[in-house]
Amino acid sequence: MAHGIIVAPVLWAEGARVVIEVGIVGGTGYTGAELLRLLALHPGVRLRVLTSRAEAGKRADAWFPHLRGRVDLSFSAPDDDALSACQAVFFATPHATSMKLAPALIARGVRVIDLSADYRIRDAEVFKRWYAHDHASPELLEEAVYGLPEVNRDAIRSARLVAAAGCYPTATQLGFLPLIEAGLIDTSNLIADCKSGVSGAGREAKVASLFAEAADTLMAYGVAGHRHLPEIEQGLRRAANAPVRLTFVPHLTPMIRGIHATLYGTLRKTDVDLQALFEARYRDEPFVDVLPKGAHPETRSVRGSNLCRIAVHRPQGGATVVVLSAIDNLVKGAAGQAVQCFNLMFGFDERAALDTIPLAP
Numbered sequence: 212m213a214h215g216i217i218v219a220p221v222l223w224a225e226g227a228r229v230v231i232e233v234g235i236v237g238g239t240g241y242t243g244a245e246l247l248r249l250l251a252l253h254p255g256v257r258l259r260v261l262t263s264r265a266e267a268g269k270r271a272d273a274w275f276p277h278l279r280g281r282v283d284l285s286f287s288a289p290d291d292d293a294l295s296a297c298q299a300v301f302f303a304t305p306h307a308t309s310m311k312l313a314p315a316l317i318a319r320g321v322r323v324i325d326l327s328a329d330y331r332i333r334d335a336e337v338f339k340r341w342y343a344h345d346h347a348s349p350e351l352l353e354e355a356v357y358g359l360p361e362v363n364r365d366a367i368r369s370a371r372l373v374a375a376a377g378c379y380p381t382a383t384q385l386g387f388l389p390l391i392e393a394g395l396i397d398t399s400n401l402i403a404d405c406k407s408g409v410s411g412a413g414r415e416a417k418v419a420s421l422f423a424e425a426a427d428t429l430m431a432y433g434v435a436g437h438r439h440l441p442e443i444e445q446g447l448r449r450a451a452n453a454p455v456r457l458t459f460v461p462h463l464t465p466m467i468r469g470i471h472a473t474l475y476g477t478l479r480k481t482d483v484d485l486q487a488l489f490e491a492r493y494r495d496e497p498f499v500d501v502l503p504k505g506a507h508p509e510t511r512s513v514r515g516s517n518l519c520r521i522a523v524h525r526p527q528g529g530a531t532v533v534v535l536s537a538i539d540n541l542v543k544g545a546a547g548q549a550v551q552c553f554n555l556m557f558g559f560d561e562r563a564a565l566d567t568i569p570l571a572p
Contacts, residue, residue: 231557234260234297236289236312237304240414242326244275245546246301251281253550253564255557258282259297262289295319299557301549302327307344313372314348322556323372324549330355330374331442341438358552359446360561361385361496367555375552376446378544379405379439379461382472384446385499385519386536389492391450395483396476396532398447401457404473408466408510411540419463426465433461468541469510474534481530485523493521497562498543498551508537515539515570517547539569 235246238261250256261271263286271286272279287293289312294300300316302309302325310329317323332338333353335346346352356366358375362384367373376384383403390396409425418424440459447455486504493499500520502508508520516539524533538544547565554561 228254230255230257231298232257232259232296233553234258234262234294234300236262236294236300236302237308238271238286239263239266239274240303241410241541242545243303244278245541246303246326246549247271247275247278247282249542249546249550249564251278253559255559255563258284260284260290260293260300261286262294264288291315291319295321297321299324299553301325301553302329303546306342307347310347310351314351317351317371322370324358324375324552324556325355325373326375326545326549328374328377328438328442330372331357331377331380332445337441341436341441357446358548359384360548360551360555361493361499362388362446362450364555367552368558370556373549373552373556375545375549377439377442378407378411378470378538378540379403379437379459379472380442380446381544381548382470382519382536382538383443383459383474384450386472386474386521386534387447387476388450389489390476390478390485390532390534391447391455392492393483393488394451395479395485395488397479398451398453398455400477401447401455402475403443403457403459404462404475405460406462406464406469406471407540408464408469410467411470411544412463425463429462429464431460431462437461466510468514468539470538470540470544471508471510472534472536474536476532476534478525478530478532481525481528485525485532489521489523498547498565508535510537510539511569511571513537513539513543513569515542516567517543517551517565518569519543 261284266286267288271282309325313323335349355372355374356370358373489501498517502522506522519538522535
């Protein structure tokens with residue numbers, strides 16, 4: 212396959228319906244479970260391969276009982292030939308895994324959607340500084356398309372490799388983008404004060420994620436520097452076409468799902484209708500909901516959905532703008548975002564398998 216050229220895959224057809232055969236590498240974590248839940252509902256997907264070395268031979272619905280009757284696959288050890296028989300492969304793996312495995316699949320015509328950070332940061336040295344790994348396939352960094360559909364929709368459609376945007380970066384960028392694109396805020400002093408549920412730490416056993424440790428408390432972490440910072444700054448720099456300075460402080464909160472970002476900036480002009488600005492920017496976006504003036508989005512209002520709910524405020528009518536942005540970290544912040552990108556890549560309705568109502572209570 213020539214660099215940057217998409218060769219039409221061989222597709223299954225069921226009646227008049229096109230079906231894409233899909234593989235998932237690393238399907239035992241929370242994002243893998245969400246991918247399975249969403250793709251099992253997708254009318255254009257046949258799940259063909261689900262990999263896990265540790266759980267090879269075990270049925271997915273034994274590992275994730277909520278999938279009983281929906282997913283009948285068993286985990287298998289990763290195998291290039293089996294994965295290459297798919298038209299699309301999702302990587303729901305720890306960092307520094309997909310960069311070793313994805314190149315061979317791409318070379319064989321498979322389109323890859325990576326949920327890890329391996330291809331999000333375009334500079335291999337910056338990646339190494341924040342993730343402590345030499346990049347195994349730096350030649351693909353320039354080609355990889357950053358998977359934030361609200362910014363890169365057209366590029367995602369034709370991509371061979373999509374790096375799905377991270378959870379904190381999604382909530383933060385979607386909140387800041389209308390202001391930055393319009394040149395309305397000082398990009399030298401942005402603040403993102405963000406809270407995440409415990410599922411953002413992954414499914415593996417960690418002391419900090421134990422119920423007795425994470426419940427009934429609130430804790431900031433990564434204040435000196437969090438690995439999502441360069442990803443966020445990279446996206447905001449692109450929007451601003453200028454340097455960006457962001458103070459990003461994440462917090463762990465005693466909830467399972469959700470990210471709430473409270474974003475602060477200083478307005479360069481105060482005579483702009485910010486509500487109208489945000490409504491215009493996201494009017495045609497199926498998964499960004501700009502709330503009415505004066506509203507406050509809650510994480511529970513997006514639970515289980517691919518929605519980002521946003522509200523914009525100017526406290527006391529001053530020069531400080533405050534944007535509130537809420538997402539489900541496992542859906543719009545991970546698996547749902549990846550499926551949204553998949554839909555664009557294969558010509559499905561962008562809302563396929565994602566047009567669901569959030570869960571309540």
